[in-house]
Amino acid sequence: MKHQYKILAINPGSTSTKIAVYADETCLFEETIRHSAEELAPFARINDQYEFRRQLVEKALTAHNVKIEELSAVVGRGGPLKPIPSGTYIVNDTMCEDLRTGVQAEHASNLGGLIARGIADQAGIPAFIVDPVSVDEFEPLARITGIPEIQRRSLFHALNLKAVAHRVACDLGRDYHSLNLIMVHLGGGISVGIQQGGRMIDVANPNETGPFSPERAGAVPTGDLVKMCYSGKYTLEQMKKKLVGSGGLVAHLGTNDGREIERRINAGDKYAALVYEAMAYQVAKEIGAMATVVSGKVDAIVLTGGLAHSKLLTGWISDRVRFIADVLIYPGEDELKALVEGALRVLRGEEEAKIYR
Known part of the structure; x- marks a missing residue:
């Protein structure tokens, strides 16, 4: 035993x-x-x-x-x-x-x-x-931005994405370190990263870039953002809150609850449908960007996190990216x-x- x-x-x-x-x-x-x-x-x-x-x-x-x-x-x-x-x-x-x-x-x-x-x-x-x-686990290329004083930072939903990557390898009967996986955490924040050889070599930091999410603004036009910061209408703390906490779906629709938004969509709310699909569209674009990091050699695209329970959201994303690789869905997050x-x-x-x- x-x-x-x-x-x-x-x-x-x-x-x-x-x-x-x-x-x-x-x-x-x-x-x-x-x-x-x-x-x-x-x-x-x-x-x-x-x-x-x-x-x-x-x-x-x-x-x-x-x-x-x-x-x-x-x-x-x-x-x-x-x-x-x-x-x-x-x-x-x-x-x-x-x-x-x-x-x-x-x-x-x-x-x-x-x-x-x-x-x-x-x-x-x-x-x-x-x-x-x-x-x-960034490669040096992934850190560089157009402003030398600012580098891209690796912050993401590591615990859930790494655990799910191990489960995917087991389910596929593959060695964990042999896979190229695009990993997507769909939650209050959305992390999209590319894992190569067991290492997350690039990822969209959900607090600063990538798709908008239920509570975070994601990447926004920098010129307009700078103007807002210097408009005199907002304090530093208010601007930080716009980016993380009250951005994304909360800003557009007043809720971070995907189930509530889907109820509105089913009741005919066209703006809710537009914003929700726009989030899926941005996630799909980020997945496409991560595929270029490994020259398109992707073994699977993996969607996980609480919002991966949504067949509507995962369907929109899958329709746009399954030409890259098979889409695997592991809903929820069990930390x-x-x-x-x-x-x-x-x-x-x-x-x-x-x-x-």
Whole structure:
């Protein structure tokens, strides 16, 4: 009988902490611990929430009769760390320091690695993170822009896209590193990237470029954007919000809910149909652009994320791009499962844990 690994996965968000315990690939339990505004109000910084959230995670384990001593490893969602290659990383002291200080940004996901380390240390077991948003595998060509002071940055939905790429390789019966895949995450933000030899060598940063999405503006005409910035009508924070948070579908239609938009379309709302299809059109254009990076040698185009459940949206995209390669649809995003899969690859010796420096 093969060895069984029991793994705790932790995914902190702004108002919740999602946890799950797996025995190998089998989920034993999953729970979302919600945090009210009143509960979080006393904490001046996100890092100050560490003890509060860790205790809630340990309380949930007790409620589900899971002892820390039974665990093989703890894995947390990785925050915006320094740019690093894809992989599963040991949560070491250097990483903890960068998570505490918010080396790239303060974000609730920074607590994932910290809580994982805090619980793992009690049992003398490893703590990991897997594929944080700051995964950077760009080729030098991909970084250059027309303004020397500005470089293109690799920030994308790495955890979901990398996990799904592994599943695609398994389903196709191919080696993960042998595939050229155009990977598309369809969610509140939309990431479109090209993965070659297991590395995401180019990607449209959903906060700055590429297609607009439910909450983000994507690439917009730069001249008009500069004029808006200097019009005197908007503050810096208001402009940043226009780009990320209240752009895209929210700006056009007042909602980020694809299901609501499709209800409007079915009720005859022509503007909703126009905007929704325009988003699909821009996604398709970005897929076409990524195909050129590998000279059109694409094994598959993969659509994933919450909006990949929409047959309307994925149909519009597929109709425009299936001439490039077969379109595979893996709807949803299971970040807890993705974290566990990354930890299992290391525990089983399929990958070597990486060291953060």
